[in-house]
Amino acid sequence: MTGIVVNGEVSNMTKPASKGKGIPAEARIRSRNEAKILHSAVQLFAAKGFDGTRLREIAEHCGLPRANLYYYFSSKEGIYTTLIEQLLARWDRAFEHIRADREPSRALEDYICAKLEYSRTHAVESRFFANEILRGGKFLTHRHRSHMQQITEQRAEVVRGWIRQGKLVAIDPYHLFIMLWSATQFYADYGFVAARTLDKQRLTRKDFATAAETIAETVLHGCCTADKPASCNDPAADSSRPDSR
Amino acid sequence: MTGIVVNGEVSNMTKPASKGKGIPAEARIRSRNEAKILHSAVQLFAAKGFDGTRLREIAEHCGLPRANLYYYFSSKEGIYTTLIEQLLARWDRAFEHIRADREPSRALEDYICAKLEYSRTHAVESRFFANEILRGGKFLTHRHRSHMQQITEQRAEVVRGWIRQGKLVAIDPYHLFIMLWSATQFYADYGFVAARTLDKQRLTRKDFATAAETIAETVLHGCCTADKPASCNDPAADSSRPDSR
DNA sequence: TGATTAGTTGACACTAATGTCAACTTCAGA
DNA sequence: TCTGAAGTTGACATTAGTGTCAACTAATCA
DSSP states (O other), rough: OSSSSSOOOOOOSSSOOOSOOOSSOOOOOOHHHHHHHHHHHHHHHHHHHHHHOEEEEHHHHHHOOOOHHHOOOOOOHHHHHHHHHHHTTTTGGGGOOOTTSSOOOHHHHHHHHHHHHHHHHHHHHHHHHHHHTTTTTTTHHHHHHHHHHHHHHHHHHHHHHHHHHSSSSOOHHHHHHHHHHHHHHHHTHHHHHHHHHTOOSSSHHHHHHHEEEEEHHEEEEBBSSSSOOOHHHHHHHOOOOOOOO | OOOOOOOOOOOOSHHHHOSOOOOSSSSOOOOOOHHHHHHHHHHHHHHHHHHHOOOHHHHHHHOOOOOHHHHSSSSSHHHHHHHHHHHHHTGGGGTTTOTTTTTTHHHHHHHHHHHHHHHHHHHHHHHHHHHHHHHHSSSSHHHHHHHHHHHHHHHHHHHHHHHHSSSSOOHHHHHHHHHHHHHHHHHHTTHHHHHHHTTTTSSSSHHHHHHHHHHHHHHHHBBBBSOOOOOOSSOSSSOOOOOOO
């Protein structure tokens, strides 16, 4: 599931939308169908990229006639950019565990667990993003790019603070983020390879738990000056832990 | 550069090929043009995937008329599978540093450096492979898959040996490989994101050196029981170090 | 119930993709 | 320089892609 689908499409059609009429409390046809389309689209874009995906395939996948897609979205690009918007809105969440007021070992561990949980439950969205990156981020606007950069910079400063306090060994924050990001991302993007490596058809919940343990133990022991972390499944962690879903 | 291009195409055309004639020592037209085509193809496939790449684009990119491509390859799929073959032939090399007779810290460090060097110099091939994986490895045969698995298994056994000898902490070899693989792979596949993260247009040689240092220090300190590793650029390493090119 | 808006859909125009072919040029050896 | 093989290429057939449109049905409200 793509979750709550925001109506992000900036349509070029003439639609009064709010003409004073009462909104029928019942499931709006528009939002239901837009969600259907986006849900099908993200899966196909994730596997075959923008150029490789046919509108006919999306239509077949979600059981609507192809022409109907043009009623809801102005073009293939319209569908794609709507998905990009949705995805980028979530970019921040990945980093929300990295806060100055937390112990680095706990914060990094929670980050790893949350990111892995996202890889497990949102593998499709993750692959969609990977595909966009592989093609050089052609659909990412300047706004998207600077947003990503700004968030990263904020969190890098938190890491630098930890280092100044002697809580973390001197490490390049950006390369640390890349290491954590890539390790957790891998289980979604390369899920196929990961499963083959582990000699399985599909990755199980347990595989993700082992992954979390391995990454956390290695990275945290490798760069934290304090004690070892607890397990991700240990509810006795510090402070508030935002839900990854 | 794609390097040495093997004539891997199993063509369905009638071509005697070796009819007793002496092979003209001079640059063979066939191999030159096949190389041209493959070199252009890998770049386009890397960016847009199999379905997203048009044969016309490949033809334009390498300056040959489209019809000429069909003289050298039976189809688009023929070009693609030739590239897959070439790539998989190199799969083994990534692991050649992981040998039982080496110290794990040295071996893992060399692996990291070699893999990053590959990401730096062969980013296109790396992205081509990533694209294939994202689409679920549709073009990987059973032979490819079991080959990958077999090589991985061999090297996992080496890691288990190191753990038995107390040279490495108890760690899941597969997840260790995934961690190393993903961190190094990232700089090729997500080069765009990595560059943005580091606030640059393109990754420099120095960025790769810092990446190597960060990954090596973190991972090796995190899982090796012995001392810290030397730098990748330090020529005073142990034994033979196969060239990554 | 009748008018208005929202949503559906087959058909169409247009462009472009793949793969084939036959006629052509170039090359290599006798 | 002649000949057969290798290599080149414009044109073609076929299929499929995107986006538009007008006519249709369903929903909503006065």
